[in-house]
Amino acid sequence: MSELRFNFVTGDWVIIAPERAKRPEDFVTAGKKDDLPAYVPSCPLCAGNEGQTPPETFHIDRDNRWTVRVVPNKFAAVQYETSITRQSSGAKKSMTGAGLHEVIIDTPLHNASLAILPRDRVEDMLSAYRQRFLDFYKTKFIEHVIIFKNHGQRAGTSLQHPHSQIVGTPVIPGRLKGRIEGALRYYDDFGECLCCLIMKEELNDGVRIISQNDSFVAFIPYSALSPFHIWIFPKRHSACFGSITESELHDLAGILKETLQRLDKGLGNPDFNYVIHSLSPQECAVKYFHWYVSIVTRVTRTAGFEIGTGMYINPSVPDNNARFLRDIKL
Amino acid sequence: MSELRFNFVTGDWVIIAPERAKRPEDFVTAGKKDDLPAYVPSCPLCAGNEGQTPPETFHIDRDNRWTVRVVPNKFAAVQYETSITRQSSGAKKSMTGAGLHEVIIDTPLHNASLAILPRDRVEDMLSAYRQRFLDFYKTKFIEHVIIFKNHGQRAGTSLQHPHSQIVGTPVIPGRLKGRIEGALRYYDDFGECLCCLIMKEELNDGVRIISQNDSFVAFIPYSALSPFHIWIFPKRHSACFGSITESELHDLAGILKETLQRLDKGLGNPDFNYVIHSLSPQECAVKYFHWYVSIVTRVTRTAGFEIGTGMYINPSVPDNNARFLRDIKL
Numbered sequence: 001m002s003e004l005r006f007n008f009v010t011g012d013w014v015i016i017a018p019e020r021a022k023r024p025e026d027f028v029t030a031g032k033k034d035d036l037p038a039y040v041p042s043c044p045l046c047a048g049n050e051g052q053t054p055p056e057t058f059h060i061d062r063d064n065r066w067t068v069r070v071v072p073n074k075f076a077a078v079q080y081e082t083s084i085t086r087q088s089s090g091a092k093k094s095m096t097g098a099g100l101h102e103v104i105i106d107t108p109l110h111n112a113s114l115a116i117l118p119r120d121r122v123e124d125m126l127s128a129y130r131q132r133f134l135d136f137y138k139t140k141f142i143e144h145v146i147i148f149k150n151h152g153q154r155a156g157t158s159l160q161h162p163h164s165q166i167v168g169t170p171v172i173p174g175r176l177k178g179r180i181e182g183a184l185r186y187y188d189d190f191g192e193c194l195c196c197l198i199m200k201e202e203l204n205d206g207v208r209i210i211s212q213n214d215s216f217v218a219f220i221p222y223s224a225l226s227p228f229h230i231w232i233f234p235k236r237h238s239a240c241f242g243s244i245t246e247s248e249l250h251d252l253a254g255i256l257k258e259t260l261q262r263l264d265k266g267l268g269n270p271d272f273n274y275v276i277h278s279l280s281p282q283e284c285a286v287k288y289f290h291w292y293v294s295i296v297t298r299v300t301r302t303a304g305f306e307i308g309t310g311m312y313i314n315p316s317v318p319d320n321n322a323r324f325l326r327d328i329k330l
Numbered sequence: 331m332s333e334l335r336f337n338f339v340t341g342d343w344v345i346i347a348p349e350r351a352k353r354p355e356d357f358v359t360a361g362k363k364d365d366l367p368a369y370v371p372s373c374p375l376c377a378g379n380e381g382q383t384p385p386e387t388f389h390i391d392r393d394n395r396w397t398v399r400v401v402p403n404k405f406a407a408v409q410y411e412t413s414i415t416r417q418s419s420g421a422k423k424s425m426t427g428a429g430l431h432e433v434i435i436d437t438p439l440h441n442a443s444l445a446i447l448p449r450d451r452v453e454d455m456l457s458a459y460r461q462r463f464l465d466f467y468k469t470k471f472i473e474h475v476i477i478f479k480n481h482g483q484r485a486g487t488s489l490q491h492p493h494s495q496i497v498g499t500p501v502i503p504g505r506l507k508g509r510i511e512g513a514l515r516y517y518d519d520f521g522e523c524l525c526c527l528i529m530k531e532e533l534n535d536g537v538r539i540i541s542q543n544d545s546f547v548a549f550i551p552y553s554a555l556s557p558f559h560i561w562i563f564p565k566r567h568s569a570c571f572g573s574i575t576e577s578e579l580h581d582l583a584g585i586l587k588e589t590l591q592r593l594d595k596g597l598g599n600p601d602f603n604y605v606i607h608s609l610s611p612q613e614c615a616v617k618y619f620h621w622y623v624s625i626v627t628r629v630t631r632t633a634g635f636e637i638g639t640g641m642y643i644n645p646s647v648p649d650n651n652a653r654f655l656r657d658i659k660l
């Protein structure tokens with residue numbers, strides 16, 4: 001018998017479908033990825049090939065070599081503009097595609113995914129995230145900034161070299177407006193941040209926790225949209241990723257690396273996306289919104305049902321998947 | 331320079347990104363699909379193998395053979411139940427996964443996709459859609475019914491035999507609630523159905539029209555979410571697919587088959603989903619909502635940006651893609 005579970009964060013029901021249920025082992029990637037070399041001459045993101053990218057906007061040096069490097073995206077979805085125009089006529093409304101779009105090169109090494117990279121280097125990458133996140137918001141016209149990673153072909157990337165992306169848009173995405181509204185309504189009804197409550201309940205239940213440290217907890221939510229859909233919540237309430245402290249950055253590097261290592265080892269280097277959901281630095285103190293990291297493991301495909309309804313069918317049991325990841329020996 | 335276009339139906343901005351722009355030809359499927367046989371002994375959906383499915387709920391006979399057949403889904407996401415329970419505690423809210431989930435076998439032939447099937451047979455299939463759509467809504471607990479098709483692996487199907495699906499859920503999807511709200515707000519502001527206006531404008535512009543007949547128009551919307559994202563709108567305003575007349579059913583069969591034929595010929599049998607967006611039969615007369623068919627061609631992949639923002643980046647120009655499809659000689 002299936003069960004519908006309401007996801008208060010996304011504002012929609014999820015169908016947990018045990019008739020279709022698969023064991024965690026069923027999601028192991030069939031074909032293990034090829035072993036990659038540490039350097040590829042034609043890769044624009046490899047150390048030594050810096051001339052193949054546009055001039056960098058940020059980098060971190062350790063022992064006179066960069067560990068993380070940020071460059072404009074050559075195929076930017078939005079571009080820096082000095083002025084914006086808006087047009088509207090009937091059902092046609094448009095505006096200049098102004099914004100910023102950069103690539104964060106996670107590591108100089110072609111074959112060092114976050115699961116393999118030392119924790120200090122993951123911390124450098126997150127430090128670059130924070131820096132560019134704050135910088136983007138200082139830019140005229142930028143209303144929203146999203147940081148994300150696409151790992152593997154099914155997750156939408158064609159570049160093998162480990163990298164992340166940051167995009168600043170001149171509009172606030174409709175989905176975010178909906179989530180803000182939902183979170184605000186919840187706060188107004190119950191006098192508590194929804195994510196703080198979810199975290200308290202998940203820590204209390206324990207069964208869906210993957211791991212935790214002083215500042216963060218990684219878990220598969222009760223109403224996970226898909227198999228191995230993972231949330232990493234900061235324990236300290238804040239609406240904005242930009243407010244992350246040095247020690248939190250250190251802890252996030254640890255839990256992010258560990259979570260991806262568990263996915264890598266448990267499922268055989270699966271394709272995944274992760275995104276950082278956050279409000280702007282101006283909204284850090286907002287009581288009803290809680291920033292977090294969401295990892296979407298691409299082991300299933302969205303089909304007509306999801307496209308048509310926006311609801312998800314999860315053919316697995318969140319508790320079982322969490323236990324599977326928790327039990328992996330690292 | 332990119333352009334942001336607002337999609338009034340989805341309620342979000344779309345980034346039309348010419349920096350990443352591809353020509354229509356760039357989306358041609360690299361590997362042409364294998365030629366399939368008309369009959370496969372192990373296929374539960376093939377004529378002759380009726381014993382391999384649960385007992386049928388509907389079929390249409392022509393010359394003593396079925397042309398379309400509807401059966402319960404063996405791996406149903408939701409199941410028929412006689413009672414529903416709801417539970418709620420803190421941030422955990424759940425209910426019985428009650429509902430109906432059936433497979434519509436489009437044709438007895440394993441290799442007859444809608445692009446190939448004669449128009450009369452497509453009409454039979456649509457007739458089965460309408461029948462089960464109306465039947466589903468007569469079932470206790472069913473609050474929303476969605477009809478969709480997954481064609482090809484990237485569209486989320488593993489079964490080759492041409493088939494569609496119909497799912498009745500005990501809840502109204504959050505996305506639909508949002509769209510109803512948006513459509514109602516538009517109607518209240520402008521005194522006109524948003525989709526009626528969009529259709530009038532598209533017919534007036536002409537450049538994004540793929541084809542039309544007495545009852546329907548197929549076009550690539552001004553704010554298409556992705557390359558070859560196609561809408562088929564009924565010219566007569568109605569909020570509900572269930573209100574479709576015999577002659578409209580005939581016209582829908584014609585335009586649906588023709589559109590899929592153009593995609594098939596133009597892009598080399600690409601993977602796609604289509605869904606029918608509709609309110610319930612009780613809401614047929616609602617003035618602000620317009621039912622329609624949406625075809626999503628799976629030639630690109632959604633990645634972190636789409637997951638994080640809900641906004642889409644369309645790396646192509648709607649006008650060019652529409653002309654490409656319109657110009658194909660059938």
